[in-house]
């Protein structure tokens with residue numbers, strides 16, 4: 001039912017900047033439109049500040065009620081409140097929630113029809129627009145056309161407030177930097193005299209200053225609240241000492257009842273697998289990630305919001321602004337990249353202030369994988385500067401904080417708060433984390449983890465990765481792959497390109513990597529496949545989603561075609577029939593893995609792309625000849641013997657570390673060559689094919705250099721790996 005606006009103007013005293021609104025009148029608005037009894041925390045202060053025309057920086061915890069700080073001003077004054085939002089999903093949610101309450105709100109985005117947009121513009125052109133809140137993306141702000149419309153509204157005295165939601169996105173020091181947010185710095189100049197309200201839940205002091213400076217805020221009222229979320233119980237579970245993390249999570253969900261939950265995974269494939277596993281075991285759930293089309297994702301979101309499904313297994317695509325109040329469990333099935341990301345994601349639990357739980361499943365393999373991905377982030381963009389190098393170091397430092405949260409003993413809550421610069425006594429926790437509630441049990445688990453790790457010689461293994469990080473930091477290139485890129489693409493994807501760890505490792509500018517790094521990526525992919533095999537996660541026969549579709553095959557051909565084009569450019573004139581060659585190479589991948597599992601197939605395609613980026617002309621010519629021969633032979637698909645991928649990750653690690661085998665030339669790409677060998681006997685012209693363990697040992701000589709790493713690096717690494 002549409003509610004009539006309250007006659008609030010009568011509650012104000014004075015005019016213009018001196019106009020003041022009575023607190024009672026503002027509370028009345030809150031109750032009338034939103035049904036809340038009182039303002040929370042710093043809401044009222046922020047509202048009063050912006051209504052009086054003052055800039056305000058508002059740091060409130062996740063779920064703290066930041067939106068109210070601009071929604072109430074929109075109701076208190078006639079005119080428009082402009083809200084800048086990073087995600088279309090977020091705008092849609094807020095606008096539809098406001099409309100349900102009878103508040104006139106709209107959003108403008110690329111997803112809308114011209115007709116809808118025109119209707120909004122027509123309303124804005126009226127002498128007295130009915131619109132109170134207009135949500136827009138930062139990209140739109142940057143377009144001259146829209147800016148001139150805004151300037152017209154401003155000149156007519158109808159623009160009351162500019163609210164920048166998720167304002168930390170403006171800072172390159174923030175965990176979610178968006179280049180498009182930088183464009184907001186023009187707002188102050190174009191729209192002078194309009195108060196700016198910057199809102200965020202996660203900004204360390206450096207980010208806060210950066211945000212205020214970038215937006216040109218003038219003597220803003222800075223409101224900061226504690227980051228503490230007393231209603232969330234924090235817990236870490238250790239994958240390496242659990243028999244089966246999937247089963248453990250299933251048990252947790254079952255024993256908690258049919259509660260609303262979010263499970264975050266690093267990779268899309270894992271979302272699909274875990275979701276299928278949980279569904280098969282009676283949990284009402286669905287996967288959600290950027291690999292799905294918009295329609296599917298929004299229907300999953302709707303089902304979850306309306307309680308048709310209880311659990312969403314998602315990548316970070318399931319992001320900011322998801323406002324379901326009664327989320328009881330937020331589980332991170334893989335370690336997040338930073339404490340800020342963890343805080344924001346886990347903060348989606350208990351927005352109704354009722355008891356909720358954050359569970360993080362920590363695994364050493366996940367740790368190393370994330371470390372590796374972060375190291376590679378640096379190579380994504382071609383820019384190079386010392387400040388970017390600093391950012392790269394910050395990524396690793398941020399991640400180490402997260403590792404410390406998992407591996408260190410002591411109050412988890414205190415660690416979270418300290419990471420945001422809040423010094424608090426451990427007594428604040430009141431036994432609402434596992435380390436405070438069950439200190440002995442946590443100490444035992446950490447001890448067990450230490451023993452397990454030692455027995456697997458993980459530290460040694462980790463040095464390989466550390467080495468790659470150190471190697472790459474020399475290259476002076478930095479990429480913020482972990483942050484969201486342009487919202488133009490985001491409007492379609494609504495997601496950071498880090499959404500899928502696999503994709504990140506595969507798609508970052510691999511061609512720039514040293515060959516040793518390529519080998520490491522291959523190693524990881526094999527190790528992961530083996531691990532999944534061991535865990536019985538190959539659900540291919542049960543889950544249709546794992547089938548390699550014709551569409552996917554076409555996309556892979558295109559990807560190979562592009563890689564061939566690049567190889568051609570790098571090596572000079574070699575071949576003409578790119579299309580045929582791409583098709584043959586794809587066929588080879590399909591024959592090898594097309595019938596086993598989509599992720600294996602994709603992995604094989606990625607391997608081939610990488611190989612194309614580093615190979616020499618002789619190998620490439622031979623490879624293409626063999627591929628073409630194979631294609632013309634039209635041999636039936638050859639299945640990989642199960643033994644080839646059945647060895648456990650432990651075995652792989654042990655082999656990697658302990659075996660002594662002759663080295664193999666670093667330019668040899670194991671997986672590609674192996675794939676040729678497995679399908680043909682004509683591989684004689686190619687370099688000798690090593691076994692997997694031979695291959696990994698081939699790096700031995702190079703990795704010995706690890707021992708020569710500067711002492712400080714060694715020490716840091718040991719410190720990080722130390723389990724307290």
Ligand SMILES: Nc1ncnc2c1ncn2[C@@H]1O[C@H](COP(=O)(O)OP(=O)(O)OP(=O)(O)O)[C@@H](O)[C@H]1O
Pocket residue numbers: 036037038039040043060061062063064065066067068200201320321323325351
């Ligand atoms: N004064 C209040 N009293 C009770 N509930 C409130 C109050 N203000 C806001 N809420 C509710 O709190 C929930 C979270 O609000 P909101 O989405 O604005 O939080 P947020 O601070 O923007 O969180 P996030 O950082 O996750 O975006 C909403 O469901 C909202 O209705």
Ligand SMILES: [Mg+2]
Pocket residue numbers: 066067165321
């Ligand atoms: Mg919000």
